[in-house]
Amino acid sequence: MDIPYTVSARPDTGLYNGKLGIWLFLASEVMLFGGFFSAYIFLRLGAGDSWPVHEATHTQWSFGLINTVVLIFSSMTMVLAWMCIKARNIGKYNLFMFITCLCAVAFMGIKAYEYYHKFHYDIYPSTSPFFAIYFTMTGLHGVHVVGGAIVLAYHWASANWKICPGYKVYRANPEQLANRVECAGLFWHLVDLIWIFLFPLYYLL
Amino acid sequence: MQWIWGSLVKFWEGALPRLTGSKDSASAAPYLAVFTCLMIGSAVTVGVAVADKEYGIFLGTSIGWLDLTVGLAIATVKASLVLAFFMHLNHEVSLVYRILILAAVFVFFMFFLCILALVDKPAHSAGFNTDTRDPYFWKLPEKAKGHGAHAEESHGEAHGADAGHHGAEADHNAQPTADAAAPISMEERPEEVPSTHVPAQPDPPATEASQLQSSPPPAPNP
Numbered sequence: 001m002d003i004p005y006t007v008s009a010r011p012d013t014g015l016y017n018g019k020l021g022i023w024l025f026l027a028s029e030v031m032l033f034g035g036f037f038s039a040y041i042f043l044r045l046g047a048g049d050s051w052p053v054h055e056a057t058h059t060q061w062s063f064g065l066i067n068t069v070v071l072i073f074s075s076m077t078m079v080l081a082w083m084c085i086k087a088r089n090i091g092k093y094n095l096f097m098f099i100t101c102l103c104a105v106a107f108m109g110i111k112a113y114e115y116y117h118k119f120h121y122d123i124y125p126s127t128s129p130f131f132a133i134y135f136t137m138t139g140l141h142g143v144h145v146v147g148g149a150i151v152l153a154y155h156w157a158s159a160n161w162k163i164c165p166g167y168k169v170y171r172a173n174p175e176q177l178a179n180r181v182e183c184a185g186l187f188w189h190l191v192d193l194i195w196i197f198l199f200p201l202y203y204l205l
Numbered sequence: 206m207q208w209i210w211g212s213l214v215k216f217w218e219g220a221l222p223r224l225t226g227s228k229d230s231a232s233a234a235p236y237l238a239v240f241t242c243l244m245i246g247s248a249v250t251v252g253v254a255v256a257d258k259e260y261g262i263f264l265g266t267s268i269g270w271l272d273l274t275v276g277l278a279i280a281t282v283k284a285s286l287v288l289a290f291f292m293h294l295n296h297e298v299s300l301v302y303r304i305l306i307l308a309a310v311f312v313f314f315m316f317f318l319c320i321l322a323l324v325d326k327p328a329h330s331a332g333f334n335t336d337t338r339d340p341y342f343w344k345l346p347e348k349a350k351g352h353g354a355h356a357e358e359s360h361g362e363a364h365g366a367d368a369g370h371h372g373a374e375a376d377h378n379a380q381p382t383a384d385a386a387a388p389i390s391m392e393e394r395p396e397e398v399p400s401t402h403v404p405a406q407p408d409p410p411a412t413e414a415s416q417l418q419s420s421p422p423p424a425p426n427p
Contacts (some may be wrong), residue, residue, distance in 0.1 A: 014298040023301045027308035034312035042319040054258060061251060068247050076240045079291050080233055087229070189291045196283050199247075200276030204254040 007175045022183040026190050029144075033194050036137050040201060043129045052130050054205045058118055059134075064203030067110050068195065074103030075192040078152075078185045085178045090159055097156040100188070104149035111142050134202055141198060144191050151184050213238035239290045246283045250276045 005017045013020050044051055081096035118124075118131075125135040158166025158177055170177045217234035224230070254272040256262045263271065289295040294302075 013300055015300070020300070023304055027304050030305075030308045030312060034308075034315055037312075038315045038319045041316055042323065045320065045323045061255065065247060065251050069244065072240065072243045072247070075287065075291055076236055079236050083233060083236075186292055189287055192291075193284050193287055196280050196287070197277075200250060200254075200273065200280055204250065204272050204276050 007173060007179060016179055018179055018183045019186075022186050026186060029190055033137075033140075036133070036140070037197070037201075040133050040137070043133055047129060052128065057130060057134075057202070057205065058121065058123060059114070059203050061203045063110055063114055064199050067107055068199050070103045070107050070110070071192045071195050074100045074107075075189050077103070078188045082178065082181050082185050085159070085174070085181050088174060093159060094156065097152060101149055101153055101156065104145055104152070107145055108142060108149075111138065137198060138202070141191070141194055144194070148184070148188050148191050152188065155181050155184055210238065210242075213241055217241075235290055239286050242286055243283050246279045250279045 003017070007016060009016055010020075077096045077099045081093050081100060084090075084093040084096060115135075123131055125132045154164070154166060155177065157164040158180075159170050161167060166177065166180070169180075214234050217237040218231045221230040221233060221237065222228050253275045257271055258267050261267050294305075
């Protein structure tokens, strides 16, 4: 039995099912991070003078800028990978997916170093409200990066390895894999969007 | 704006086939143009923040609100570029627009609620007072004595918000000597403690177990 509308658009929505599903999920993610941004606003405005100045936040804008460049670059390679699989150019698709996953690993590596740097100075989420919301938001964002990278790696494997369950989908209907990649790409762009807003709030104050 | 965008796209349409050796790669030109704009936006954001904070070039000293305003404004522009081009929202069905507008309305309403909650602040402190050793944490107006009985049991922050709510009215009638109109800092607050102050509790007495060990039980009566 086949799931309908994985490739063709439903007449009532005008979209294939996966795309509507992922947009609904992204709307819920916007609510999730919206709640945390509201917490940031509340904590920062309520703290008044006790909010740390930039020097006391132990954040280096150079690391934040590198992370921003890495994520935006990975967003671009993600959409280029989708273009390539739509055109059935699997060689280029593999290259761009590899670069996207590599950027995810690089991002998490830099984040891990930043966290280590803070723990080294005995700075934990319990240290102050600033660090509580900093670790919460960047940690949750990091979890999203890791989850997105795992899904991207699965779709990368789906086009290449027979042992991957998604390979059957690719052989039977490559357009369905292209749609899966598009949905994963939408999630990846949302992760990038969230970082675009996190960066000025925590690194530039 | 249109001219900048057009020239960026034309630049990448010419450069990409030369870089990759394939004529088809020119169709990726819009994505490269967006990437260029995002990089420029990031550079401007960081440049303004560093120039203001570390060098103070705008007014000779650091302007706090400038970095955040410029940063968030540029972040909004970057976000719209990602939404429009990378996420293909520039030609999407109206159902998706309606879903996203609904989410955006609720998020901005949430921001508004948080800012609204912070408007009701105590008149004489910078934020919510949650320090239970501070006598002003327990300070209540004389007429609200009924609430004083609950002061010890109620949760600190809820009480702080309560005291804050009454504090604005208390300033007018409970402080004959203090100037209620001009807010005073924590260093300037009066040394004497209001009558509703709960004194610091002494160390709790030794427990029954240690008392039993230290003093032998009384001898039973014959």
